[in-house]
Amino acid sequence: MRASAARRAAAARLREAGVASPERDADLLLAHVLDVPLGRLPLVDDLSEDDQGQYDALLARRAAREPLQHLTGTAAFRHVELAVGPGVFVPRPETELLAGWAIDVASTLSSPVVVDLCTGSGAIARSVADEVPGAEVHAVELDEGALAWAERNLAGTGVDLRHGDLATAFDDLAGMVDVVVCNPPYIPLEAWESVAAEARDHDPYLALFSGQDGLDAMRVLERRAALLLRPGGVVGAEHADVQGVSAPAVFAASGRWVDVADHLDLAGRARYVTARLAR
Structure with missing residues (x-):
């Protein structure tokens, strides 16, 4: 033919x-x-x-509606190629913007310490290690299936990858981190029907859903980032496009943060929040 x-x-x-x-x-x-x-x-x-x-x-x-990346076995993310397949969240192009923010911030620092919470495939951690050679990069993943993919993608990069929970990870780094970055689950449970079949039927449940309003993980992240960061350190987290007000409010309401700001993706939709730990 x-x-x-x-x-x-x-x-x-x-x-x-x-x-x-x-x-x-x-x-x-x-x-x-x-x-x-x-x-x-x-x-x-x-x-x-x-x-x-x-x-x-x-x-x-x-x-x-099996994800394209499951069929090819790879997903491009910024300047790296990631191995992906069943059991791991397929990284989206929108998340490259959040990774780029973390890279830009880390690049201005001398020997920055960067923590990637909910690393999934290892996409953000891998990109930071690739583009900021002097960075000390740590990553954590709770889901064992996703962890296996992260181990594959981060092998040989020098990234400290651990199996653990966002809520309790990296006690040994408390007060020592410059940048915390996270693509947490953020879909409300009630929005299950509206999720694209590729994600709903193939991405891990843990990577998608986060309580009734989709912000349960964001609240945990706010508390953990406050513990991990040094005064003046920064956090960045992706959220749903309808959470452009509610996600920043999680940080603003705690009183621990300054410079709380939301950022748009290339389509003009609210996409990620950043904040700086008050000194």
Whole structure:
């Protein structure tokens, strides 16, 4: 079959299944099957019978709303490539902005100590270690399935990865940390039906839901960050786009923080909150 015709048919199939980016997903899956860069797809003429069979099998799984990254086994995040699959939250492009904030802050400091709470795949910790070579980076993950992926992604990076709870992690670093960064669970339990099938049916429950208003983990983070940070240290945390007021309020209400601010993503939606521990 002609590759161009296969790509068009694949995109139509994924569009019919409700996939948000059918053309790009169709191309990425074909590039994965052929083991070629995305930019070389227009140069491919015909698909072999074996290639077509593999492509059809992956398209069927994607049409069933299995995450694209589970099918390819990788997820790009800033300047690194992460191994992902069943059992770990697939990092989203929006989280790259939060990671970028942590990197920018850490880059202004001499020998910064950075803690990534709820590390999941290790995406933020890996990016900080990659882009701020002088940083001392620590990360923690509670879910054992996700921890296994983080161990794989952080191997050889020098990141101190631990198995533990956001609420109790890193007692040994109390008052010594410069930057705390976290992508906590933040979906309200009542919003289960509205979550995209790729996340709801495949991402770990622990990585998604956080109480009736979605802010249970944020409240725990506020308390833990206050214990871990040195005076003047900063915290940054992702939240849902409808929490642009309520998430910053968690920090403002405690009286422990100054410079509480919310930040937009590239689509103009409220995306993450930052705050500085009062001196």
